[in-house]
Amino acid sequence: MAKQEEKQTAIELRKQGKSYSQIKQALKVSKSTLSNWLKNFPLAPKQLEKLMGKNEKRIENYIKTCRKRKENLLKQIYDEEKNVIFPLSKRDIFIAGLFLYWGEGGKTKEVELVLSNTNPAITKFFIFWLEKCFNINREKLKIKLHLYKDMDIKKEIDFWSKKLKINKFQFIKPYVKNSNKSYITYKNGFGHGTCNVAIGNAILGKRVLMGLKTIEDYFISKYK
Secondary structure, rough: OOHHHHHHHHHHOOOOOOOOHHHHHOOOOOHHHHHOOOOOOOHHHHHHHHHHOOOHHHHHHHHHHHHHHHHHHHHHHHHHHHHHHOOOOHHHHHHHHHHHHHHHEEEOOOOOOEEEEOOHHHHHHHHHHHHHHHOOOOOHOEEEEEEEEOOOOOHHHHHHHHHHHOOOHHHHOOEEOOHHHHHOOOOOOOOOOEEEEEEEEEHHHHHHHHHHHHHHHHHHHHOO
């Protein structure tokens, strides 16, 4: 059974009130894997009471305690990092955008900037970066989605239009892969395809690419 199918089966069993031990025995997967899959599916008090063995209840309560401890730790670290990182200066934003583009942006053409990603937050930051650091009008952006043939094109355009606050007339014809999203056993991303954001601007394209070149040259020379 593929991992994605195992995960869905585990979730269904959990919704039926099955314990970690029962699901582990049925699927032959580790408790750590189950803990990751089922972290958002705790048993309701009535479901917990229905478990026959005291040991199963003890395990469920132990996992619940560990999860709460982890959540508290992550919240503490989150708050600490937030205080370190923010507020961001315009220079901070400019450099962050350069490094994002270095990793995720298109670098084959000097006449345009293109960034593709499945994460709406990353594409939103890219648009914000263009507006904040280069005074680009978002109405000049072109959006192209990469979707699977079993996805609802109109629904996905609506999704990305709302997320990015981009008018639908700026969306060009999407690229539709000749395969089904539902057939993919390992699903990553956010379930709405890949969003390609592009701006045609030769001067801007050269400026960003040369900015990246300065970063590359700096690290190559500094860490020989």
